[in-house]
Amino acid sequence: MIMLAIETTSKLASVAIRDKLGNIYEETSTEKLSHLQNLIPMIDTLLMRCQLQLSDIDLIAVSKGPGSFTGIRIGIATAKALAQFLEIRVISVPTLHAMAYSHEEYDGVLCPMIDARRGQVYGAAYRWENSNEGRSCFEILKPGPYMEAEFRTLLEEARKGRELQFLGEESQRAINVAKLGFDLYNKGAEVDFYQIGPEYMRKAEAEQKLEEKAKTT
Amino acid sequence: MERIEEEMMSENKFLTLAIETSCDETSIAVLSGDREVLSNIISSQIEIHKAYGGVVPEIASRHHLDNINLVLEEALGEAKIKLKDVDLIGVTSGPGLVGALLIGLATAKAIAYASRKPLIGVHHIMGHICANYIAHKELEPPFLAVVVSGGHTNIVDVTGYNTYQVLGRTRDDAAGEAFDKVARVLGLGYPGGPKIDELAKSGNPQAIAFKRVYLEKDSYDFSFSGIKTGVLNYLNTQKLLGEPIQRADVAASFQLAVVEVIVNKAIKAAQEMKRDKIVLAGGVAANSLLRRLFEEACEKADLKLYYPPPILCTDNAAMIGCAAHYRYQAGFVDDMSLDAYPNLKL
Ligand SMILES: [Zn+2]
Numbered sequence: 307m308i309m310l311a312i313e314t315t316s317k318l319a320s321v322a323i324r325d326k327l328g329n330i331y332e333e334t335s336t337e338k339l340s341h342l343q344n345l346i347p348m349i350d351t352l353l354m355r356c357q358l359q360l361s362d363i364d365l366i367a368v369s370k371g372p373g374s375f376t377g378i379r380i381g382i383a384t385a386k387a388l389a390q391f392l393e394i395r396v397i398s399v400p401t402l403h404a405m406a407y408s409h410e411e412y413d414g415v416l417c418p419m420i421d422a423r424r425g426q427v428y429g430a431a432y433r434w435e436n437s438n439e440g441r442s443c444f445e446i447l448k449p450g451p452y453m454e455a456e457f458r459t460l461l462e463e464a465r466k467g468r469e470l471q472f473l474g475e476e477s478q479r480a481i482n483v484a485k486l487g488f489d490l491y492n493k494g495a496e497v498d499f500y501q502i503g504p505e506y507m508r509k510a511e512a513e514q515k516l517e518e519k520a521k522t523t
Numbered sequence: 524m525e526r527i528e529e530e531m532m533s534e535n536k537f538l539t540l541a542i543e544t545s546c547d548e549t550s551i552a553v554l555s556g557d558r559e560v561l562s563n564i565i566s567s568q569i570e571i572h573k574a575y576g577g578v579v580p581e582i583a584s585r586h587h588l589d590n591i592n593l594v595l596e597e598a599l600g601e602a603k604i605k606l607k608d609v610d611l612i613g614v615t616s617g618p619g620l621v622g623a624l625l626i627g628l629a630t631a632k633a634i635a636y637a638s639r640k641p642l643i644g645v646h647h648i649m650g651h652i653c654a655n656y657i658a659h660k661e662l663e664p665p666f667l668a669v670v671v672s673g674g675h676t677n678i679v680d681v682t683g684y685n686t687y688q689v690l691g692r693t694r695d696d697a698a699g700e701a702f703d704k705v706a707r708v709l710g711l712g713y714p715g716g717p718k719i720d721e722l723a724k725s726g727n728p729q730a731i732a733f734k735r736v737y738l739e740k741d742s743y744d745f746s747f748s749g750i751k752t753g754v755l756n757y758l759n760t761q762k763l764l765g766e767p768i769q770r771a772d773v774a775a776s777f778q779l780a781v782v783e784v785i786v787n788k789a790i791k792a793a794q795e796m797k798r799d800k801i802v803l804a805g806g807v808a809a810n811s812l813l814r815r816l817f818e819e820a821c822e823k824a825d826l827k828l829y830y831p832p833p834i835l836c837t838d839n840a841a842m843i844g845c846a847a848h849y850r851y852q853a854g855f856v857d858d859m860s861l862d863a864y865p866n867l868k869l
Contacts, residue, residue: 340862342625342628342629342632342862342863343860343861343862344860345629345632346632346633346636346859347859347860349636350636350859360636360637375581375584375622376621376622376625379584379585379588379622379625379626379629380625380629382588383588383591383625383626383629383630383633384629384630384632384633386591386592386630387592387595387629387630387631387633387634387637388633388636388637390592390595390596390606390634391606391607391633391634391637391638392637499592500593503588503589504585504588506585510579510581510582510585511581512575512579512581512582513579513582516574516575
């Protein structure tokens with residue numbers, strides 16, 4: 307199984323290919339916030355580097371958010387259209403969880419965090435532990451949008467005195483999407499392209515305001 | 524033998540897949556050749572945006588992404604073709620809402636890349652003009668085009684399928700924008716164009732003399748921002764005087780003030796450029812008064828008038844496919860770095 311992974315939820319986009327042997331190759335953009343322009347050329351460069359054709363791809367894993375709304379949409383629109391043409395299935399990968407795959411060897415608590423502005427963060431916490439099936443990543447604080455102060459309190463409770471490592475943009479990379487994507491594939495999480503969608507974790511501002519107005523009147 | 528047959532097939536049926544997502548319509552079409560529409564699916568978000576009194580960009584982008592792949596399936600199904608049969612991919616690259624544009628662009632680019640077929644970025648306004656080629660198979664340039672929509676009011680001298688000169692544009696609000704704003708002031712809701720058109724039918728267009736703004740003597744430019752203020756002032760004055768407000772009269776008088784300026788400027792431009800045809804395009808081209816006044820004026824001035832049926836006046840992908848086809852024939856092909864251009868100039 308050859309998998310293409312797409313990560314466009316942060317300022318720098320990246321794509322990765324996981325080949326049949328489990329090797330992962332990655333291509334990262336050097337230009338900030340030009341995902342629409344760079345994504346397909348990056349995929350093309352990576353395929354050439356791996357001496358593969360697009361038609362060799364069996365499965366596409368795409369980072370579904372949270373993150374930049376625009377970025378999320380470029381990644382998912384591209385993944386869905388490629389899958390529709392190639393008639394292959396897709397895996398939608400939760401971004402915060404994928405970020406925890408950047409530190410598989412770490413024994414403390416990993417805390418992926420994305421700035422959501424207006425005093426909020428999109429955050430979660432995970433811990434890698436050895437189990438019967440090898441090393442697995444466990445969720446210890448649910449991914450979600452949190453008020454910053456609230457998040458710090460919940461994190462303090464969840465870590466139970468363990469060492470803590472925060473993860474930022476540098477972990478929003480396709481290589482991690484490919485790793486978690488493969489784990490999800492092994493659990494049978496691949497679906498048809500029309501079944502996936504973004505995980506914004508927040509409503510559009512206008513929608514929020516309209517709901518608030520409806521509540522007060 | 525088989526190969527010759529295949530070539531014959533593709534020669535007879537050059538298939539263009541077109542995608543339009545510049546505002547609140549998710550549309551995908553399949554064209555055979557330049558003007559034959561095999562399918563033209565339009566998924567409108569009007570009902571969703573009504574609650575907000577206008578298009579909310581973030582919400583529009585979200586719905587485009589949710590809808591686009593199913594709209595694509597439907598367009599292919601109705602045209603009875605497979606994605607792999609497509610020879611050319613056309614997509615609106617601007618102007619429009621950037622977040623909305625990029626859903627169509629990302630989808631188009633992925634398909635073009637996967638199929639190794641040429642990709643053509645299309646200017647939305649050129650698409651609107653091309654809607655007339657689909658509706659009138661005999662129509663050919665040169666002609667004078669009048670593009671009136673929610674985002675644009677342009678007088679364009681179309682000299683060829685890919686060559687044109689903008690003679691006039693709005694300096695502030697587009698005509699459609701003025702319709703939306705006045706509709707809001709009158710409490711008619713969104714979208715304003717059709718609502719004003721309907722209400723105006725029972726009103727007296729001579730009841731109130733709203734100011735016609737012609738700008739400088741030789742200018743083909745427009746200004747519609749003042750007329751909303753004019754309507755507001757009128758409503759306030761009536762209120763202060765304790766006079767009743769005849770909304771139908773206001774709608775009819777406002778509509779006439781806008782349409783009259785557009786018609787007069789367009790006729791003058793056609794005569795100056797020595798064109799014998801006027802072509803209407805854009806959402807407001809569906810306005811009944813605009814059509815009637817243009818019909819009368821064109822007859823008087825001995826000009827031929829063309830306009831598309833309402834379904835081709837609204838944002839749709841068939842018009843984008845037609846424009847893409849002509850661009851492709853002229854050798855304009857884009858590469859995979861094609862971007863969204865929200866302020867793309869004509
Ligand atoms: Zn339009």
